[in-house]
Amino acid sequence: MKGCYPRRAWPSRCDNLSNTEPERIQRHNRAVRLAHGANAVAMIVLIATGLALGDDISPVLVAALGGHAVANEMHRLGGMAFAVALLLAAGLFHSPTRGLVRDLVYFRQEERRWPQAFLKCILSPAHGHTAFHNGRFDPAQRLILLLLLCSTALVAATGVYLYILPAAPQWVFLVAIRIHIYGAWIAIIALCLHAFAGLGVLHTHCGLLGAMFGDGTVPIQTARTLWPGWTQNKLHDLEGDSHGPPSHTPS
Numbered sequence: 001m002k003g004c005y006p007r008r009a010w011p012s013r014c015d016n017l018s019n020t021e022p023e024r025i026q027r028h029n030r031a032v033r034l035a036h037g038a039n040a041v042a043m044i045v046l047i048a049t050g051l052a053l054g055d056d057i058s059p060v061l062v063a064a065l066g067g068h069a070v071a072n073e074m075h076r077l078g079g080m081a082f083a084v085a086l087l088l089a090a091g092l093f094h095s096p097t098r099g100l101v102r103d104l105v106y107f108r109q110e111e112r113r114w115p116q117a118f119l120k121c122i123l124s125p126a127h128g129h130t131a132f133h134n135g136r137f138d139p140a141q142r143l144i145l146l147l148l149l150c151s152t153a154l155v156a157a158t159g160v161y162l163y164i165l166p167a168a169p170q171w172v173f174l175v176a177i178r179i180h181i182y183g184a185w186i187a188i189i190a191l192c193l194h195a196f197a198g199l200g201v202l203h204t205h206c207g208l209l210g211a212m213f214g215d216g217t218v219p220i221q222t223a224r225t226l227w228p229g230w231t232q233n234k235l236h237d238l239e240g241d242s243h244g245p246p247s248h249t250p251s
């Protein structure tokens with residue numbers, strides 16, 4: 001299996017790990033995987049029914065969804081439920097939500113070199129190597145996730161407005177519907193890029209799918225290539241854990 005490791009990412013203290021290093025590393029727990037899966041299914045249903053309403057998919061697919069009337073009801077009620085669930089999840093799990101937002105918006109100086117190095121690594125796996133960074137997500141992944149989550153939030157907010165449709169001048173309705181539609185197209189593009197990366201087609205992303213749609217682990221080589229600093233810290237923690245808790249001598 002090929003991968004591009006950032007050489008600078010491996011100081012000598014980590015060299016010792018290579019003999020005992022695990023083949024895979026835990027990335028996401030079961031609760032996160034279930035929430036992500038439910039969210040992905042909901043988004044796909046909302047996108048399909050939304051495209052059916054706009055006649056942007058073939059009539060055969062519209063008929064398969066039950067026709068315009070059924071697609072309309074599914075989209076309106078499903079969209080409202082999705083928006084409420086998003087708000088509840090963000091409120092109930094505010095600490096992980098804040099952590100996710102912080103990890104997504106925090107770009108570091110050192111990451112300026114990353115896009116060029118990553119491109120070189122994709123085009124020439126034997127010679128290129130990704131640049132070191134310390135983030136939980138790589139910079140490209142972060143940009144795409146930000147685009148996906150911001151456009152989803154905008155589409156959900158305008159969707160709730162269109163569902164309730166309070167009395168307001170007509171231009172407000174026109175602005176809301178345009179934001180809803182253009183925002184949905186941005187979300188669709190971002191989702192396609194996110195799913196393409198997640199499916200692990202690129203050699204740099206080999207085995208990534210398992211992180212969300214498998215046992216939550218990724219091959220160590222993929223983790224090293226995409227999130228070198230995160231992997232280094234995780235291995236260091238594992239090494240600490242394997243020594244077990246400090247022995248307790250009763251006095």
Ligand code: HEM
Pocket residue numbers: 027032036039040043044100137145148149152191194195196197198199208209210211212213
């Ligand atoms: C439909 C197909 C989808 C696939 C194949 C997919 C795949 C993946 C994979 C493999 C990861 C793990 C990446 C990593 O560990 O860094 C991931 C993470 C993530 N995905 Fe998706 N995803 C999909 C849909 C979605 C949707 C619809 C959303 C939201 C609107 C979404 C939001 C996220 C977020 C926020 C993360 C990071 C979670 C975290 O680390 O806390 N994904 N996805």
